[in-house]
Amino acid sequence: MSLADQSPAAVLVFQTLLQHGPLSRAEIGRRTGLSPGAVTKAATPLIADGWITEAGRPSVERTTGRPATLIAVRAARARFAGVKVTGDELIGVLADLTAQPLASRRAPLGSRDVGTVVLAIGRLVDELREAAGLVESDAIHGIGVTIAGDVDGRTGHVQYSPFLDWRRVPLAQLVESGTGVPTVIENDVRALTVAEQWFGAGAGLSSFALVTVGAGIGAGLSVGGRVISGAHGVAGEVGHLPVGAIDRTCTCGNTGCVEAVASTHAITEQARQATGDPELTMAEAVRLAHAGDPAVRAVFTHAGHTLGLALASVANLIGPERIVISGEGVASYDLFADQIRQTFADHAFGAAADCDLVVRPLPFEEWARGGAAVAAQRVFAPVKQATAPFRPADPYGSVHA
Amino acid sequence: MSLADQSPAAVLVFQTLLQHGPLSRAEIGRRTGLSPGAVTKAATPLIADGWITEAGRPSVERTTGRPATLIAVRAARARFAGVKVTGDELIGVLADLTAQPLASRRAPLGSRDVGTVVLAIGRLVDELREAAGLVESDAIHGIGVTIAGDVDGRTGHVQYSPFLDWRRVPLAQLVESGTGVPTVIENDVRALTVAEQWFGAGAGLSSFALVTVGAGIGAGLSVGGRVISGAHGVAGEVGHLPVGAIDRTCTCGNTGCVEAVASTHAITEQARQATGDPELTMAEAVRLAHAGDPAVRAVFTHAGHTLGLALASVANLIGPERIVISGEGVASYDLFADQIRQTFADHAFGAAADCDLVVRPLPFEEWARGGAAVAAQRVFAPVKQATAPFRPADPYGSVHA
Known part of the structure; x- marks a missing residue:
């Protein structure tokens, strides 16, 4: 049953x-x-x-x-596969009902073609079955695929994936047809937030934010045990808070976005301008900054300031108990940590500054596990819920945020 | 019972x-x-x-x-009094169990002394009883006092009220002692948001924000039927989002705050600079702007731009179904409406721009009614709740934000 x-x-x-x-x-x-x-x-x-x-x-x-x-x-009692799709790789985890990992595998993507990716997901799930020692009769109860961008979990469509250059791809249905396993899809940061809420740095908290810094800058916001997904599908877009300098244009076309200043790409670009070396890589920029190059250090400091403004905005609006900072960018976090904390402390309003800032490197396997967690939740949080009962907004109850 | x-x-x-x-x-x-x-x-x-x-x-x-x-x-079956306290006036409403108003009264405040205000609240509640035609045996079941600033509803203390210059005042206990009626206190904007959620522009919405523009700039955020109050007591501080110009210093000591550019006081100050008239009032600034004075118009346009950035920040982070704009400032809303909408449309990310912007003048009686609503909710949402049951973050359930 x-x-x-x-x-x-x-x-x-x-x-x-x-x-x-x-x-x-x-x-x-x-x-x-x-x-x-x-x-x-x-x-x-x-x-x-x-x-x-x-x-x-x-x-x-x-x-x-x-x-x-x-x-x-x-x-x-049940097993779930989680797969994170990046621009050039799949990362898969097989987990049990409590989202404990049983096996993990990675697979390079030869092409970003939808059919190729769908087939590769199916193969990866087979590899995970084998790696976990499952036999023919051991069912996988669900697959959760996570991907950066505008992902509509309700319809199972990837509305827009900037890294794969996909628009309106019915990914859940395609993977389900290919594997025969019920499949859900979710924005990757939101799925990671679900995982952190369940068994990570957000467990037991009334509210927390997970901010990821890397190729993109995003966030999952957990309030009262739920990850906010936005009435129109958009929420947690920390990367597009208009707190940045207006002299840089974002990939979204706007100026002032955090992402235009503090993403890996933006930092590399600014470091190239600062050094005059149009071939400079992020790794080289990090090395120069560590070596004390003042112009490159200033780029990281400026990115840190902008991230600090973004985190203060989150704290002033939501007042979370904790903000977890993760993503590829935390590998060079030491270069902007001081400035993030300083700017956050300056701009967090009153007691909002008591919000705990935690840096937490999470490998892509944890992101994939988020996919498994989202798939598992479909089992015990059926989609066709009744209308939520009226919960009067008791400001003094157990949910403070 | x-x-x-x-x-x-x-x-x-x-x-x-x-x-x-x-x-x-x-x-x-x-x-x-x-x-x-x-x-x-x-x-x-x-x-x-x-x-x-x-x-x-x-x-x-x-x-x-x-x-x-x-x-x-x-x-x-029950009656509740709501009282909003401003720097120079009390506004009171008596309401029934469904928060329908039975009577309303205002009373000027001769002094901001705590004892004087507490006595005046008691007298106002008596006047409300009389105005509603209550007899001796008709009990009032609760009083809800609302006030701007840092109000801790859990302990009943006003931690800080800038307009009254109060710090750590045990207001709930003082009013309860004086009147013999169970009393709760709440931040005024949050109480108004509770009211709007229950029977106003937020009724039936999965999420909405109420942004008030006036002497201060604040917001209440309702997500999944609850008004966010922040793990540390701070939330909805739209006035202190760091999206403004950094050439003006806020009352909180920071630069870049929305309030330092777009509050009534900030607009008046900037209009004085623009006109060179150090005695200019807000009413005169509004008149000059309506008459087409370009320098004063520019002040309103700049305030509108900053408010638009703030609303876009709310939309990008929370993704509410609707943002309701209210407060004394909406009396001159026509002067910055176009710029608010333009900047909001520019900076809201993707589908977050689908958020409905609604302007809604709400007299202080509606704010007082929010106090009655908060008091009423104490009756049917007891404070000593059990720990909220685990609601897995189902991103596809009925609560989208």
Whole structure:
């Protein structure tokens, strides 16, 4: 039986166990608000169908009464593949129901042609099956493909991918047809934010932002346990906040964008101007800056200032508990870290400056795992939800952001 | 019996009726996911205690079966007073359980002394009672006081009010002691956003922002039915987004803040510089701009450009369905409307530009009503909630922002 066919109480019990790990029935009741009888009633079909299992006794002995049995999610009950697509490579991870990785593989992309990429995704999933030692009868329950750009998870279409130069590609459907496995797609930064919220630097936080700095600059914003996706599909576009210098034009056509100053490409371009060397690479710019070249250092400092303004904007608007900074750009983070922190401290308003700034290098395998997490969530957060019940905006409840 | 003592199902039924108006039992079941038996079980104590009532038959006849009885919230079951405190005036509204106004009154403030203001709030609540024709036995169930600045609703302290020059004032406790009525306090813009979400321009939207332009520039952000309040108490600080010109210093000490360019005070100051008249008032600046004075017009255009950048920042980060623009500043909105819309369209990223911009003059009585709404929500959204259940970040669910 699919989880989607279980009762709302059963789904709630399952979600609670997934988030908190093994719990006693009494603890499940406390956390869900369900009565002991309702917990038992909800758990019974989940146990019968193998979604959860009795996992033994807690290690801390209680002083009175018999020790309570713990209940836990059965991680092996389902498997999900996550694939991140970049301009020249696929990165794949096979994960269990709790998004723990079972295997990972990479595959170069010979071409950015849609058909080639779809076939390569199918092959990569087969390789992941083999690497994890799965047999013919071991099903993969879902595939989550993540990709930079404007990705509409609802329709399964990549509306626009700048790195692949794709427009309106029905990628979810194509991968699903090719593999026979239910497939979802998601913007790569948003999928990484889902993963960080579930089992990374955002776990247990009422709100956090994940800002990625690299070829592009993006962000996922998690508020009250949900990653904001925007009423019109756009959200977290930190790279296009108009806080930058207006003397540089962004790839989007505007001036003033953060991305036009602080992306890897923008830094390389500015370092070329600063040195007069039109062939300078990012790696060389980093080396020059480390060696103390003042003109190149100034480029990084300026990028750091602009990123600091962007992070302060996020803090002043959303007030997250933490901002996690990741992406390829953090490899040279030491070159602009001081300026980011200084500018952030200057421009964060009042207590917004208490927001925790954390740098976290996340390999592309973690991004791929985000795809697996998004696919897994389809199992326990069915798409066809009822309208969300009215939750009055209680400003003092557990969700502060 | 307090609503807080009702079962979770009863509270859910009540909230659903409050949001949607009269519904049949079947419709309540559909919207809450409760079984018909559970709806009846939940409704019975609510009817017995007068929170809801059977309200007659729907006007549209069903073609088969007998028409269903509608159930509705009993608006008269409870009353709440909302008071907005400004630097020189109190604005009060008495409202019923559905936040419909029963009476409104204003009272000038002779002094900004805490004791004086607390006494004046008590007197204003008495006047509201009288104006609404309440008798001795008619209880007021809660008071919501709203005030600009850093207001900590959890502790009931005004941490900092720039207009009153208050710091760390335990206002909720003082008003509650003086009146004998349970009192909550909230930041005024956030309270207005709660009101707009409940029965104003934000009703039924998955997300919206309310931006107020006047003596200060602030915003309330509603995402997924909740008004964001920030992990550290700061959120929606649109006035301190660093998108403005760096040649003006903000009251917060920074340069680049929106408020330093586009607040009423900032516009007046810039118009004085532009005209060389150190005594020029805002009203005169508006008159000169309407008369076509190019230097003063340029001040408004520049303010509009900066506001447009701020709104684009909100749209790019949050992606709200709608941005509502309000505050005293909208009285002269025609002077910068074109520039706001132009700059917003230029800098909103992709589909974020589809965000609806709406101008909505809201008198201070609506702000006071926000206080009543916040007080009312305490009744049906008890403060001591259990930890919010894990809601996996389903990016495709009903909450898009």
